[in-house]
Amino acid sequence: MDSAPEPLLRVEDLSVHFPVQGGVFNRRRKMLRAVNNVSLTLNKGECLSIVGESGCGKSTLALSIVGLQAPTSGSIHFEGRPITGKAQPSRIERARMAQIVFQDPYASLNPRQTVFTSLAAPLRLHGIGNGEVESRVEEMMRLVGLKPDQAKRFPHEFSGGQRQRIGIARALILNPKVVVLDEPVSALDVSIRAQIINLLLELKERLRLSYIMISHDLSVVEHMSDRVAVMYFGQIVETGRWESIFANPMHPYTRRLLGAIPDPFAELSGKKLIDEAQAPRPPSGYDYHPQQFDRQDVYSAPQPSQLVAIAGDHCVRLAPVA
């Protein structure tokens, strides 16, 4: 990626709020603010990782991007064209823009359909003729490292890693430009993860894909990403190229996340990944935002703060000192 980055998908000021009912007799509805004013750009050929812990809104954001969750406000643009709100394209049109690979390879395949049906039905739906369907399924099986004749089988006849390959094949069968990877390896066995990570990176080069990866596993994120966005309670707190995030993490939450990873090699060498004594200070007049990470109110609007560029596209969320 030496050429200038070419924006492919842009998320602009996106918020997703869910109504939560208090109880049978409590009709007053609270809004759970899963995603608050998130803006992101995915460039062509890039892997952008969204990192955070459970409940930070990263999965909701992913679902919005593939059209499975309508945003409350804000918009998403694909190749400059809005794909949310009134201008929303049909499902058929949208299918060729972005696809998703799910975390759990056991729940992501229909147990009553053979792999062939799972892969061929979308092709037929998109008007592709029978002869071509078969060759396309065959090609896709090979591409993800499976044998074409295995397509006759049902999902339960495959191991977790093989199922994840099938999930990837299904996501790629319509030649989408963007693939959202929702924790693609965290449900897999350790010895299988490397296979899938390598496969995803190979496919990205070979098919010129762009990835948005959702993950909580920072070692996988470092290995795969070009850019990283760290999310905490619905907001991006730090974003930038992978080198800056991992070599020079600034936001206390990012540092906390990095410091919490039990890395076997760091553990044994006694070398800490994060040295709190060397935490970089925020620009004068500002504090990092948020400051505390124990209890967050997900129902009220967050305190005013802004994502400020520190160096290049390395941005950190700051709030003026009170």
Place this chain on the structure above:
Amino acid sequence: MNGALLEVEDLRIDIGSGESRHNAVENISFSIDRGETFGLVGESGCGKSITALATIGLLRRPLAISGGSIRFKGQDLRSLSAREMRKLRGNRIAMIFQEPMTALNPLSPVGRQIAEMFVLHQGASWHEAERKAVEALASVQVPAPDQRVKNYPHQMSGGMRQRVMIAIALACNPDLLIADEPTTALDVTVQAEILKLMQELCDARGTAVLMISHDLGVIAKMCRRVGVMYAGHMAEERAVADLFRTPAHPYTRGLLGSLPRLGSRGAHGRKRLQEIEGVVPSIAAFPAGCRFEPRCERATAICASTQPGQTDLGNNGFVRCFHHG
């Protein structure tokens, strides 16, 4: 090894009966000294969890111990009656599980669930036990423990629930704590807190820990010695530092090579991760010889036909492989 707290020798566990009987775990030997933390690491289906359940006498049909011995403080646990075993469980040997929400009783306040341990094993009165429960909750660093004892499990976060589980497990100052993936369901920052807490409490009380995990990082952080299990066999058993520095078994080497290492991309650029080809065999189709043979790069004819014995590696470590090193 004198003074070993738990000695497991040649443990063998089978699943099913008659024609559909298969071996799940075989030739498992390890020992844990007082106050020591021993790790069992392996992928799902490698038998680490059932090995742990066997040591606490909680195996249920169709699983059953079919050979070997488990000695706790020199006493053979397999010879104990169900009643004697119950007196030991929760009292001298305690266990915490992966999912605290399913391990806790949803209909009872957590304070009562802790207090129950004192009543059951120490003959305390309920009144006294409830007071001790507050102390126990304070010891696992739950804020406002006198209020929190009244909470039900669903009113707590995952991290808090796991703290409650630890409080219950450590209530009677057990000699051995078995922790089966205690932090797998938790976020990394919460995991770090829980691991630190477990370490501090067990160090202070001299509790030995049998730590079960698939996460090599957790094992490296918590344990002094570790056994690597693969498909029901102990592939390698080493001091943790030795294991990571000079892994001997091809499986361990493959596993370590397959991990994306934090910081390595910055130092050396992105390298293709080393893969272990193939999949873990199912219990019904374990190979006759070395169970890693079908996936092993170094496999030769002998690996397919013969199970490798233990090769001593010094420093109390061993490997089961014909072509280790």
Place this chain on the structure above:
Amino acid sequence: MGLRFNLVIGGVLCTLIIGAAVLAPWLANYNPIMDADLMNAELPPDAQFWFGTDAQGRDVFTRILYGAQVSLTVGIGSQLINTTIGLIFGISAGYFGGWWDDLVNGLTNLMLSIPSLIFALAIMAILGPGLVSLLIALGLTNWSWTCRIARSSTLSLKSQGYVQAAKTLGYGDGRIMATQILPNLIGPVLVIATLGMGDAILAEAALSYLGLGIRPPQPSWGNMLTDARELIVIAPWAAIFPGIAIFLTVLGLNLLGDGLRDWLDPQMRTRRA
């Protein structure tokens, strides 16, 4: 092994009963209505009357064969209606949620709060007796369980990866419900439907007893039992044989339902192979 057993025994029983119903005119030696002969009344089973005769001297065997037509029509027909209604309401309510879900939920709760027999009784009273009104009455009143199961299964299925994936692949809602959700409901719904057939056969008996179902002299297992009630001591065969017929039918349907459920599950099927 057990799998095959259920399917085979259930299948054989159901085939026999359906065969009996269809071939009744050729299998029976008598006319079920016209061949009444008081001289032959209440005869025990013998070579001439295999299952004995009833109070009017009609052949019980013949009437059971013809009664099977009524019972099976009522059982299968009413369950077809019930299952269709239950599936349409249940799947759409679970899938779309919102006000439609609230409405369907209210309706099922209402249906469940009134005994379905009372409901059927009311419908029969309006429509009058007869086979068609029986089908309508029993077909409109017993779909709540199917609906509930379909709704709750849909709720959990719709968050599964493959249903979500189908949406992103461009499937329309109708196609998703038909190809991704419906096939996964077949197991539980089949079981409910087979149990419901047994219920419907018994309900037919009850309604016939009240004079609202199949009108005598037209035979149905229900009104045969009713008629035989007074003869239970002197001519027990007149009650026992229709009773056995109902028992075997319900048993056969249940075994078949269980067998089909397992057989339709690809996981069980390939494990067997």
